[in-house]
Amino acid sequence: MNRLLLWFHQLGSPPNFHAFAGRWIPWCFGVAVPLIALGIYLGLAVVPPDYQQGDSYRILFVHVPSAWMSLFIYAAMTVNAFIALVWRIKLSEHLAMACAPIGAWFTAVTLATGSLWGKPMWGTWWTWDARLTSELVLLFLYLGVMGLYNAIDERRAAARAACFLALIGSVNIPIVHYSVEWWNTLHQGSTIRVFGKSSMDPSMLPPLLAMVIGTKAWFIGSLLARTRAAQLVAESGKEWVQRLNPVRAS
Amino acid sequence: MTPPRPPLLAARGLAFARNDEPIFGPLDFHVSHGEALLVEGDNGAGKTSLVRVLAGLLPAQAGEIRIEGQRLDRQTAAHHIALLGHLLGHKPELTALENLAFAAGVYGQRAGTRAEDCLAEAGLSGYEDQPVRMLSAGQKKRLALARLRLIPAPLWLLDEPFANLDLDGIALVNRLVEQHLAGGGGALITSHGAYATGAYRTRLLRLGNGGD
Amino acid sequence: MTDAPLGRAFAAVLLRDFRLVWRRRGDAAQPLLFALLVVTLFPLALGPEPQILAKIAPGVVWIAVLLAGLMSLDTLFRSDLEDGSLEQFLLAPQPLWVLVLGKVVVHWASTALPLLLATPLLAQMIYLPAELMPPLFVSLLLGSPLLSLLGAVVVALTVGMRRSGMLLALLALPLYLPVLIFGAGSVIAAAAGLPYAGAWLLLGAALVLALVLAPLAAAAALRIALS
Numbered sequence: 001m002n003r004l005l006l007w008f009h010q011l012g013s014p015p016n017f018h019a020f021a022g023r024w025i026p027w028c029f030g031v032a033v034p035l036i037a038l039g040i041y042l043g044l045a046v047v048p049p050d051y052q053q054g055d056s057y058r059i060l061f062v063h064v065p066s067a068w069m070s071l072f073i074y075a076a077m078t079v080n081a082f083i084a085l086v087w088r089i090k091l092s093e094h095l096a097m098a099c100a101p102i103g104a105w106f107t108a109v110t111l112a113t114g115s116l117w118g119k120p121m122w123g124t125w126w127t128w129d130a131r132l133t134s135e136l137v138l139l140f141l142y143l144g145v146m147g148l149y150n151a152i153d154e155r156r157a158a159a160r161a162a163c164f165l166a167l168i169g170s171v172n173i174p175i176v177h178y179s180v181e182w183w184n185t186l187h188q189g190s191t192i193r194v195f196g197k198s199s200m201d202p203s204m205l206p207p208l209l210a211m212v213i214g215t216k217a218w219f220i221g222s223l224l225a226r227t228r229a230a231q232l233v234a235e236s237g238k239e240w241v242q243r244l245n246p247v248r249a250s
Numbered sequence: 251m252t253p254p255r256p257p258l259l260a261a262r263g264l265a266f267a268r269n270d271e272p273i274f275g276p277l278d279f280h281v282s283h284g285e286a287l288l289v290e291g292d293n294g295a296g297k298t299s300l301v302r303v304l305a306g307l308l309p310a311q312a313g314e315i316r317i318e319g320q321r322l323d324r325q326t327a328a329h330h331i332a333l334l335g336h337l338l339g340h341k342p343e344l345t346a347l348e349n350l351a352f353a354a355g356v357y358g359q360r361a362g363t364r365a366e367d368c369l370a371e372a373g374l375s376g377y378e379d380q381p382v383r384m385l386s387a388g389q390k391k392r393l394a395l396a397r398l399r400l401i402p403a404p405l406w407l408l409d410e411p412f413a414n415l416d417l418d419g420i421a422l423v424n425r426l427v428e429q430h431l432a433g434g435g436g437a438l439i440t441s442h443g444a445y446a447t448g449a450y451r452t453r454l455l456r457l458g459n460g461g462d
Numbered sequence: 463m464t465d466a467p468l469g470r471a472f473a474a475v476l477l478r479d480f481r482l483v484w485r486r487r488g489d490a491a492q493p494l495l496f497a498l499l500v501v502t503l504f505p506l507a508l509g510p511e512p513q514i515l516a517k518i519a520p521g522v523v524w525i526a527v528l529l530a531g532l533m534s535l536d537t538l539f540r541s542d543l544e545d546g547s548l549e550q551f552l553l554a555p556q557p558l559w560v561l562v563l564g565k566v567v568v569h570w571a572s573t574a575l576p577l578l579l580a581t582p583l584l585a586q587m588i589y590l591p592a593e594l595m596p597p598l599f600v601s602l603l604l605g606s607p608l609l610s611l612l613g614a615v616v617v618a619l620t621v622g623m624r625r626s627g628m629l630l631a632l633l634a635l636p637l638y639l640p641v642l643i644f645g646a647g648s649v650i651a652a653a654a655g656l657p658y659a660g661a662w663l664l665l666g667a668a669l670v671l672a673l674v675l676a677p678l679a680a681a682a683a684l685r686i687a688l689s
Contacts, residue, residue, distance in 0.1 A: 328553055352478045
């Protein structure tokens with residue numbers, strides 16, 4: 001346990017994180033892109049059509065992983081925000097702020113693909129039920145965190161305020177997740193469980209699994225890349241950054 | 251033999267930065283009971299930031315602050331420090347007396363003082379029921395000084411207390427500081443320059459060019 | 463050295479802020495006028511037919527109260543920030559949440575309470591069916607303090623910023639949505655003959671929770687925003 005803590009502590013030093021991220025980003029995307037491609041291929045071409053919905057259900061393979069990511073990323077942002085506020089660790093501030101745009105994109109994809117799916121399935125592009133509304137609120141929360149972070153000039157104060165806002169908004173996560181249980185919604189209930197029996201046909205699981213792992217890898221790669229860039233900007237005056245730049249003005 | 255009393259305020263290695271740009275520090279200094287530390291520096295040297303860091307309003311980038319031996323946190327700041335900042339903290343629509351009554355209600359009142367007496371000491375008798383927005387800048391400063399007299403706090407952080415005051419007013423500040431120090435309190439006073447201080451013990455701290 | 467007890471400090475804040483509202487009592491009419499204007503927008507935009515307006519009436523009144531509250535949020539800390547009183551609050555021996563709670567109470571009483579008392583007027587303008595007045599009033603009574611408390615947290619977070627009006631609204635509205643859903647929703651359920659007490663219980667529980675947590679959160683937000 002001590003070694004792990006020591007490793008985290010060392011990672012917090014900007015040059016170390018820079019090197020760490022630089023090494024792992026290619027691997028993350030190297031895993032993510034093939035898996036996502038595989039998942040999409042299997043989902044579109046290989047897996048049999050649904051007995052009820054026919055082929056239009058296939059958007060599930062983008063929609064469901066995106067939805068899971070939209071919640072997962074907010075949770076990751078919340079954890080980093082908490083660490084940033086309590087222990088004032090600069091790296092956590094950057095990580096939390098980098099989570100927001102990635103999460104916002106996944107949420108937007110969720111809403112868009114859900115809308116595309118809703119038209120053939122329910123006959124409407126949108127409905128104001130609990131699941132869709134709370135997911136929309138999630139998008140607003142992400143955008144709010146990003147907006148607040150950009151609105152304050154002093155960067156560390158901006159990060160602290162935005163992290164605080166992220167923490168307040170985290171109450172929305174259980175609401176989104178349990179909305180299908182707590183309310184009568186048009187959106188279907190949970191069919192896939194981590195533990196226990198899923199009510200989804202086993203033949204449909206491989207592409208879903210590929211997409212789930214692929215999107216997670218994508219998230220980590222994207223997070224590392226964005227944080228690395230943000231750190232470079234924040235530390236631009238420091239010596240270790242100057243040393244990175246091989247071009248010397250002559 | 252009793253152990254030596256810890257200084258009222260002790261700062262070690264204190265540094266402050268904004269957006270990673272250093273404003274002052276690292277600084278080492280202390281303020282003992284019964285003395286005033288004069289902090290001088292040009293505009294932009296970080297005097298106001300120093301006062302705000304010492305009051306706990308801004309987070310220090312590095313270093314340690316101790317009030318009477320205890321680490322500075324919200325509780326120690328609230329019970330030991332009175333701040334006279336650039337913005338005086340009066341409500342313009344309330345009268346002088348109402349402002350003082352509010353301060354006493356929230357901060358408590360120094361034993362043996364009365365709001366009217368503090369106003370008189372500050373040269374504001376007759377202005378008790380005047381709304382603060384009708385007072386001049388100098389009179390508003392005097393009201394802030396009256397508040398300092400009224401609320402209990404051993405350490406006074408005075409940010410440019412002599413500004414906006416005439417000779418009488420400057421003498422008032424010195425008189426109040428003298429009284430406060432004689433009672434065992436301490437003060438940290440910032441200014442950018444040549445104001446004559448009163449008959450109390452002072453030391454000097456110069457800020458600027460990265461501090462000393 | 464004597465510390466003022468908690469209750470005395472709370473009372474001092476209430477007294478001070480009520481005095482301030484009284485000295486500027488002209489301003490207190492503004493949220494009410496704004497709400498009246500918002501309600502006016504709907505018949506002008508949707509046509510004056512009573513049947514249509516009566517159907518949307520509970521929502522319209524709720525939206526008017528919500529928006530008026532949103533617009534007046536900025537005044538919660540603005541003057542204290544500008545004259546340095548807020549700085550002195552941060553240095554008070556009393557916990558900051560006590561002072562914040564006192565301010566929010568006065569703010570609600572001076573901005574939202576007049577709106578509540580004017581609900582019959584607003585309801586008349588938009589043809590609200592008479593039997594829906596009591597549920598509307600109760601839902602607003604539970605919901606408006608909740609909106610004030612949630613709004614206080616957000617405005618505390620943006621307190622130092624110039625031109626923060628739009629951003630403040632964008633940050634506060636997502637937090638307001640659940641209150642609106644349950645508040646206005648309870649009146650709509652009452653109109654449809656469906657049970658609505660559950661929504662009030664939820665609002666009540668949220669209000670109690672907010673009374674405890676929101677001042678603490680707002681105090682923390684103030685310290686963050688002013689550092």
